[in-house]
Amino acid sequence: MDMSYFKNRRTVRKYKNEAIPMDKVKSMLEDAMRAPTTGNMQLYSAIITTDNEIKQQLAPCHFNQPQLMQAPVVITFCADFNRFNKWCEYGNAVPGYDNFLSFMTATIDASIYAHQFNTIAELNGYGCCHLGTTNYNAPQIAKILHLPKFVVPIITLTLGIPDGESPQCERLPVEAVIHMETYHDYSTADIERLHKEKEELEINKKFVEENGKTHLAQVFTDVRYTKANNEYFSKVLHDFMVESGFKLPE
Numbered sequence: 516m517d518m519s520y521f522k523n524r525r526t527v528r529k530y531k532n533e534a535i536p537m538d539k540v541k542s543m544l545e546d547a548m549r550a551p552t553t554g555n556m557q558l559y560s561a562i563i564t565t566d567n568e569i570k571q572q573l574a575p576c577h578f579n580q581p582q583l584m585q586a587p588v589v590i591t592f593c594a595d596f597n598r599f600n601k602w603c604e605y606g607n608a609v610p611g612y613d614n615f616l617s618f619m620t621a622t623i624d625a626s627i628y629a630h631q632f633n634t635i636a637e638l639n640g641y642g643c644c645h646l647g648t649t650n651y652n653a654p655q656i657a658k659i660l661h662l663p664k665f666v667v668p669i670i671t672l673t674l675g676i677p678d679g680e681s682p683q684c685e686r687l688p689v690e691a692v693i694h695m696e697t698y699h700d701y702s703t704a705d706i707e708r709l710h711k712e713k714e715e716l717e718i719n720k721k722f723v724e725e726n727g728k729t730h731l732a733q734v735f736t737d738v739r740y741t742k743a744n745n746e747y748f749s750k751v752l753h754d755f756m757v758e759s760g761f762k763l764p765e
């Protein structure tokens with residue numbers, strides 16, 4: 516098997532103005548269902564959006580990221596205990612899945628399924644982009660897509676035929692993520708060494724400069740993922756999780 520795909524993969528945000536046959540999308544979604552899930556419960560659903568009007572409604576939920584309107588297909592992957600709960604009730608079994616653990620379980624299933632689909636799509640020559648903004652505006656997305664109780668949108672993928680070559684992003688060296696046998700915490704010298712190459716990339720230096728910062732980490736803390744935003748959207752997501760039926764224990 517040619518493994519070069521894994522070394523070469525990258526996110527694609529620019530797509531040709533060409534439709535993708537729906538049979539192809541569905542067959543890739545079917546193949547992705549071979550992904551592992553908790554107890555083989557398959558606690559996910561995938562909502563396919565191709566209609567321009569619905570995409571237009573979804574766009575502000577994803578902060579108008581241009582790839583959403585450009586992509587011929589948008590798929591919202593949801594943590595879904597609705598179908599399983601209904602099957603339990605049908606089978607005269609009492610479901611105990613209205614809690615945080617079950618929300619996490621279904622979230623993990625949905626995330627693995629989404630990325631399995633992403634891999635299959637890329638191996639078929641398509642380009643994809645995950646939209647994590649789904650987590651920020653889950654209540655609005657759920658309303659637009661008519662999601663019932665026990666269904667929470669987790670991740671959105673834009674899918675299309677790549678228009679041009681997308682650049683490949685850097686990664687930390689592998690020793691940054693591997694810990695042998697037990698976790699070995701990082702010294703300041705480790706942190707400096709492991710991030711040196713990333714920090715010295717021209718593109719990242721430009722990023723620091725353009726944002727008027729003195730270090731790349733500040734672009735994350737002060738611009739991209741701020742404490743204020745994280746706290747605000749945490750509350751929104753938490754409240755929506757509870758509203759969807761996944762309550763925290765008393």
Ligand SMILES: Cc1cc2nc3c(=O)[nH]c(=O)nc-3n(C[C@H](O)[C@H](O)[C@H](O)COP(=O)(O)O)c2cc1C
Pocket residue numbers: 524525526527528580644645646647648670682683684
């Ligand atoms: C959970 C998740 C959320 C993401 N959200 C966004 C997003 O909202 N917009 C975007 O352009 N890229 C998004 N991405 C793509 C990342 O920016 C991208 O994977 C990362 O920069 C590394 O680039 P690469 O995938 O090309 O290697 C997301 C990726 C993941 C896994």
